[in-house]
Amino acid sequence: QAQLQESGPGLVKPSETLSLTCTVSGDSITDHYWSWFRQPPGRGLEWIAFMYYSGTTNYNPSLRSRVTTSIDTSKSQFSLKLSSATAADTAVYYCAKGSWKLDYWGQGILVTVSS
Amino acid sequence: EIVLTQSPGTLSLSPGERATLSCRASQSVSNTYLAWYQQKPAQAPRLLIYGVSNRAPGIPDRFSGSGSGTDFTLSISRLEPEDFGVYYCQQYAGSVTFGPGTKVDIK
Numbered sequence: 001q002a003q004l005q006e007s008g009p010g011l012v013k014p015s016e017t018l019s020l021t022c023t024v025s026g027d028s029i030t031d032h033y034w035s036w037f038r039q040p041p042g043r044g045l046e047w048i049a050f051m052y053y054s055g056t057t058n059y060n061p062s063l064r065s066r067v068t069t070s071i072d073t074s075k076s077q078f079s080l081k082l083s084s085a086t087a088a089d090t091a092v093y094y095c096a097k098g099s100w101k102l103d104y105w106g107q108g109i110l111v112t113v114s115s
Numbered sequence: 116e117i118v119l120t121q122s123p124g125t126l127s128l129s130p131g132e133r134a135t136l137s138c139r140a141s142q143s144v145s146n147t148y149l150a151w152y153q154q155k156p157a158q159a160p161r162l163l164i165y166g167v168s169n170r171a172p173g174i175p176d177r178f179s180g181s182g183s184g185t186d187f188t189l190s191i192s193r194l195e196p197e198d199f200g201v202y203y204c205q206q207y208a209g210s211v212t213f214g215p216g217t218k219v220d221i222k
Contacts, residue, residue: 045205100206101162
């Protein structure tokens with residue numbers, strides 16, 4: 001069964017780019033869609049994007065202008081970049097397997113946007 | 116974008132009681148793309164139900180889902196102490212959206 005692990009800086013300065021990577025093990029990254037979500041402290045879940053190794057992507061319309069995603073099949077990793085970060089982007093970020101049926105999740109990583 | 120609302124906001128029940136959680140969509144949702152998740156503090160969400168009524172692997176049969184169109188229900192037949200947490204409904208219709216969640220407190 002798939003195991004996912006998020007990694008990246010826990011602190012990002014305002015106006016800089018938030019960058020995260022999700023490493024997948026126990027499953028083939030080319031066989032499934034992969035997603036990013038976030039959850040501000042004490043609040044609900046927000047979908048960011050999902051992607052397929054072929055290049056197919058789908059982004060949350062409210063974040064589309066700032067989001068870039070990629071997949072590195074050789075490393076079994078997929079990544080998220082969120083530009084022009086503000087305090088409103090402070091959240092626990094999760095990666096997950098799937099596009100709408102998310103059956104495996106990473107443990108989450110807290111990213112704080114602050115100077 | 117389809118907006119999901121959930122009720123009640125909080126549900127306080129005793130072990131052994133039945134829990135009924137509601138999810139209402141702003142427009143019709145395909146049955147294929149309606150799911151429920153459980154989230155406990157400091158943990159990632161866990162998939163419970165997909166396709167309205169299909170239990171994910173390893174999910175006890177006390178969890179069941181039903182509904183169609185714009186109204187969906189998650190039922191927990193006999194609450195266990197480990198069932199506390201926040202429950203989210205989620206849909207996919209081009210974009211993925213979640214409801215605001217129902218918190219289940221165990222008395």
